[in-house]
Amino acid sequence: MTIMQWILPIAFILAGLLAGIIGEKLIFKKLKIFVAKQQIPGSEIIFHSLHRMTFIWFVVAGFFWAILSSPLKPDIANVLQKILTIVLLYSVTLVLARLTAGFVNLFIRRAEGVSTSLISNLAKIAVFILGTLILLQTLGIQITPIITTLGIGGLAVGLALQDTLANLFSGFYLIVSKQVRTGDYVKLDGGHEGYVTDINWRNTTMKEISNNVIIVPNSKLATAIFTNYHLPAKEISLTINVGVSYDSDLDLVERVTVEVAKEVMAEVALDLIANEPYMRFHTFSDFSIDFTLYMRVNEYFEQRIAKHLFIKKLHKRYEQEGIQIPYPVSEVYVQKTGQKNSAR
Secondary structure (H helix, E strand, C coil): CCCHHHHHHHHHHHHHHHHHHHHHHHHHHHHHHHHHHHCCCCHHHHHHHCCCHHHHHHHHHHHHHHHHHCCCCHHHHHHHHHHHHHHHHHHHHHHHHHHHHHHHHHHHHCCCCCCCHHHHHHHHHHHHHHHHHHHHHHCCCCCHHHHHHHHHHHHHHHHHCHHHHHHHHHHHHHHHHCCCCCCCEEEECCCCEEEEEEECCCEEEEECCCCCEEEEEHHHHHHCCEEECCCCCCCEEEEEEEEECCCCCHHHHHHHHHHHHHHHHHHHCHHHCCCCCEEEEEEECCCCEEEEEEEEECCCCHHHHHHHHHHHHHHHHHHHHCCCCCCCCCCCCCCCCCCCCCCC
């Protein structure tokens, strides 16, 4: 074995390295910029999936031709070729897993409110498992006994991971049933409430208005009693209870109150202004005639600012119109009894 016999293999290796660097740094980068300008759908997913892979493939090709042209013994050459085959197949599996996860995310995002992390991660795992089985089959390893073993072992693993599997299938149930979607405002029976930010394989993440994060196991959420304020639609009816004095002109009260509610809706829910607010008197209470105002707001959180504006504006308008909002008053009558004094 002479040095001259290694010149060609080394040349193939160097050529593979050089081609990989040129392909990754120049051709791949310029092609990425060109496709980005054309705004081709899914191009970002493809280029993200191929990141660093062109370099690896050129290097693998260089080493492969180097092995074929080298004076190595056949058994050593076969071992090295199998190693290169493993690297190549694993890189292809990685690319396919990235593509699958990326396009699954792209497809699911079109369905409003559907969490992507659980489904995309499971799709990626499925591709990895399939790629691993193909890799083993290519290397001459029989996969039938492995699948059988995994099937038997899966029963034991399933029993050991009951809670994990319960959370996994509960997460699927929540996503498929669309009872809870990302972006929904949910209030649990325990009092916790917030916006759903993600549903993964184990738990559901909720973000409170105070910016705190609530972690709820999927199995707990699937069996819990909760209120989803974004179903069947985000728009909700805001109800505000008010009482006015018995001396009030009720027709005037109704007209003024509805006008104020319209002003508030024009500020916070202009798109819903067609749904005119209304009010209904319902109770002769001890100190006032009570009524409830109904008006629409865009979502649950907006009722806070709507109530804030309504109370301010209504109080000011009632003062202008001479309408009184009574407060509890108790009249106490004291009866004086005279004392009779007898003098002897």
